[in-house]
Amino acid sequence: MKIGKALLYKILTVVAILILAAVMMIIGRGHTIYLDNKTIETSGGSYAAFYRADIEVKNNETQKLSARERGAATFMGQSVKVTVTYMETKNSQKKTETFKIKVPYGWDGIIINLPALIKGLDKSVYMTQFIETPVEVSATDETVVTDEFAVSDI
Amino acid sequence: MSNSKAPLLEMKNVSKSFFANNVLQDINFKLEEGEVLGLVGENGAGKSTLMKILFGMSVIKDTGGYGGSVLIDGEKVEFESPFDALKAGIGMVHQEFSLIPGFTATENILLNREPEKVSVVSKVFGSRLNTLDRKQMDEDAELSIEKLGVRIDKNMVVNQMPVGHKQFTEIARELSKKQLKILILDEPTAVLTEKEADALLASIRGMSKRGIAVIFITHRLQEILTVCDKVLVMRDGVIVKDVPAADTNVTEITKWMVGRENKGAAKAGAKRSRAAEKEDDVIMSIKRLWVDMPGETVRDVSLDIYNGEILGIGGLAGQGKLGIPNGIMGLYESGGKVIFRGKEIPLNNPRKCLDSQLAFVSEDRRGVGLLLDETLEWNIAFPAMQIQNKFLKSYLGGLIKWRDDKAIEEVTEKYIDSLQIKCSLGSKQLAKELSGGNQQKVCLAKAFALEPRFLFVSEPTRGIDVGAKALVLDALKQFNRESGVTVVMISSELEELRFICDRIAIVSGGKISGILPADRPSEEFGSLMISNVR
Amino acid sequence: MSNNKSFGSKIWSLFRNNTVPFMFVVICAVCIPISGFSLNYLLAEIITRIARNSFLILSLLIPIMAGMGLNFGMTLGAMAGEIGLILVSDWQIWGIPGMVLAMIISIPISVLLGVICGKIMNLARGREMITGYIMNYFINGIYQLIVLYAMGAIIPIVHSSIILPRGYGIRNTVSLLSMRQSLDNLLAIRFGGIKIPVMTFAVVALLCLFIVWFRKTKLGQDMRAVGQDMEVARAAGIDVERTRIISIVMSTVLAGFGMIIYLQNMGNLSTYTAHSQIGMFCIAALLVGGASVDRASIGNVFLGVTLFHLMFIVAPSAGTVLMGDSMIGEYFRVFVSYAVITFALIMYETKKRRTSSLAGRELALAQKEADK
């Protein structure tokens, strides 16, 4: 069947494009990860913030965090490699640990509590969703300019 | 095939009518493999209709099909479209070139039949994304040019070719079709030089040797005799003669083409009018006129027209007879000298002609003759209003020229009555809603309303039914007799001219090949018609 | 076409056939020194702009090939591309994957719009250009209907940075920061302070190759045939209507891709205005490159984009220097863009008429000669 074959090729092409789209949606999904070096209180106890924590997210530049500081980085994809070099107290030894964190697809922003992460607590404890606090929405609606002949740069 | 006795092509009792107007009747002929058939006849004899039937053109189907049967290899065929005809092995080269101007000969020869190479992409997106196999194309083109036997440059772009090469390219295209069994050539030599025409004739012989049957339509009778095996003469929609070419000659063929001794001639003699006695009273004198009208080029026409006569201008299509009135009336670019009633009329200026009381009824009724989207009133009154300020009311000392709709209506009603124009809504009907015959009457009324001294009427009976035809011709005659207006009527139908005219001038090759009184035998006109066909 | 033409007349005919490019060379030659820009700066700018615009302009070539004139309807593709980008930025797909996804989304929209546009143009034969031009406005209305009312209300849009505070409709600008120049920066080479966006050029080169290849396909050949003589093509059995629609669809899809490439370079999307003038500028650039309504080549695209944008860069500051008002220069470049299109259209129409009347005259003359 010649016609059948051509149709098959066409369907295959469409499927391939759809697969490509799906792949793009996964590998291109952008997230912002916030790394908190903060004391965390849980039902199981309190985990103190580190004296210092140097973090490196997916080969980005290293950020140095003191206690109660937050670092942030962006990345694409569904998991991220985070390398933390930390000193629990001023005099502790530097320790380095690397985590590969899988993040939920629907979260734009993810907060990771470093002490909880390193102490090996449950994912639901160290990872929380970052909800953007609505920034002062200007009361007046933005007027939409739909026809404009002014020439912008091209 | 086994069925060797059946002829390649056979037509049995083929007939065709357009709107109750029989254009073909009882056509029977056979064509064998490798035979060359010459088809001759005047314009309107039915040659092209016959070929249209054979080639499955959609006009035929749209106008109610045809009667009788067409058999190929003994089997009855009904072509839905030219593509079916092509599949069955019929090729046709039309008079108008059907070539893509910016393509090379090769590309044109293989147009839409290019050899292709399949690629991955085309598997997915369909065969139209196959790449062209240029090498194979060149080979195929080369092969068909070889078959043709005339050297043409296959890489030359069509719009740089001399006109003859375009013709050969078209023929080569047909030859490149592997299934080709019958080739129809419609006046192929009309655009060729003598040398090229000879080459084509040689090539036709070559085709015939290869088993391809050729139907050859031409006005150059000598060519028919040179190359054809058989001659088919048509007249008024019937085949009047079917003879081997070897058994006849040009004079004979001419006679068959035009011959109809009995009918109009005697009458013509009787009705001859005052023109004869006023031969020295020249109303218009045309000197060395040339007109650039595409397809109807006038090359060098000199002609005197007498006051009060009806002069007919006849000739085959494309020879320039239509160019004469169109050129004089300024619708196409022209040169030369036209003297009307002692004064020279400037050419290329329609207004000046109309001011000198010339009027023109164009052959292009819908294109030039009518305002299709306007009422009959407008159509009839417009030129008279514009040229002679008729039907106008003047205010403010002539500053404002107001259209007098009432006067217009009156004059329109008058012509509707006198010419029996059939219109359901009266003078307010739109011109496009009328039938062809009534539209023609409107065109005449428009010219009559100008009250001219001199009237050109071009193809007044083209495409209208018999009843209307007679009415139109009578109206013209009456107009000439009663108002003393000189009429020049241009028509492809010789009989019609002989019926109404005093003298008939025949145009051939853009020149006047002769002027004869209307009562001369028709073969004399026939030989004038083909005398310098080019 | 005789060979023994003098050198001077050859130059003259070269000039006559390329009036617009020559004019632009002169304008640029005059304006560049006046504007006072450094050569380095100009070079950097031009390279950016060639990368940014060529894809869009190349999308115009196929309809010209099919005899449908300058595709003023390319804006439809641009709108499709923009819808893709809006969705992609709401879904937070970044970088090159985001671009690819936006392109994939734009394809069905472009195809649909292209088919509609092609069908309408088939109905309005002989008036393709003005129809395409009005189609812009018409589809722009539908685009606004979708983007300004349906998005957020029917089509889910979640991010407040994109949606208007009222809950539906997209904001005037959508930031494309997440994919800004992601294609341009991929494998980019810096060469004496000038960034060369290698990948973008590679994509453009790929399109050029595609066009060259396409011309060799059966479909390409059919388009050329249809473009030159519709009736002959029809008589030869080519499906003229379908071929014409395909050419418009291809152009629309490519314009959609081009718009995405263009916008990733710009880094933000003016939701309601980005497309409104893009067609005009692309067409002007193509014409500046020496193309005409019925003939255009890849060379015209690159020459045009270079000359046109050179003028575009230098005109405002040259205007400031000459007239003391930067707005003069701004208006000047707008004027020139429109004037170029006007001029090209006039040239095309007059040429069409001149060739026919000239042929007649020559014929008449030849007959007269023969008479003597």
Next chain:
Amino acid sequence: MSELVRSSGNPIVDRIRAFARSFGLPRLIIAGFLLLLFIMAPFVGANFFTQLSNTLNRFSWNAVLVLSMVPMIHSGCGLNFGLPLGIIAGLLGGTLAIEVGATGFASFWVAVLFATPFALILGALYGFLLNKIKGGEMMIATYVGFSSVSLMCMMWLLLPYHSPNMVWGYAGKGLRTTISLEGYYNGALANFLQINIGHLSIPVGSLLFFAVLAFGIWAFLHTKTGTAMTAVGSNPNFARAAGINIDRTRLLSVILSTWLGAIGILVYEQGFGFIQLYMAPFNMALPAVSAILIGGATVNKATITNVIIGTFLFQGIVTMTPTVMNSMIHMDMSEVIRVIASNGMIIYALTRKSEVSR
């Protein structure tokens, strides 16, 4: 639509049938939509008479601009997308009137006086150009309009205007984008003989002015020259064969259209109260074109009735949709609806097979 001319024997009935057929679906939809708006208006709390007044008011601003389409359509030059050219002449007239210090009612007539020579000259050049490119008028007209508007953008900056009411305060030169007509010809026609009954107010002066111009065009089309113009548009070959100088007739129609465009913008300004310069004329052609098409005109046929019906329908939709829509669904979709309806109408007209059967 399958039944075609089934002649009833009664010419009037046939005419009506033919009219309904030629009226076209898009036009019926638009007319029905407007009717719906008028019916809905009281239910959503809009006063019918206020709405009618608004519509009439906008009608009076725009009618002359729409009227300016008629001569060119008649002579076969197609839809006048080059309207901005006439508008420029009008703008020159208006600004010059202010520059020379004419004020009040008189300034309108001074503006008309100044605009006329510009309109004649620009129209003549434009007509000359259009004669060179017969068949390609519409696209070229569009771009001639655009080029001239952008050329004038430079001119507004460069021309030596001095009137402090018009030039930028800080630079002392270059005209402002928007110039108030307060004290000049603001309401010059609209306030003349204005009738106010409750919520209904009718700008009689403006309507009268339009009526005079419309009558002028109607009368012109009934003269010998006007008849010739119609014939040229209907079938140029016929006209040529009847001795009409086609180029001259077309030129005349273009000049007339351009002049009406110039007058039209002045009428618009006196209603609107401002002169808008620079890019503003860009947007003026399409509404006028679609208005006359909505009124029932085609690419080569138009009547005064088309102008009146079309302007009323178009402006009715422009004024009514925001109010009615807003109160009904709390979404101001009027702009989008206008864009889709008006441009859809133009496309519809362009795709209809040219009615001149060749």
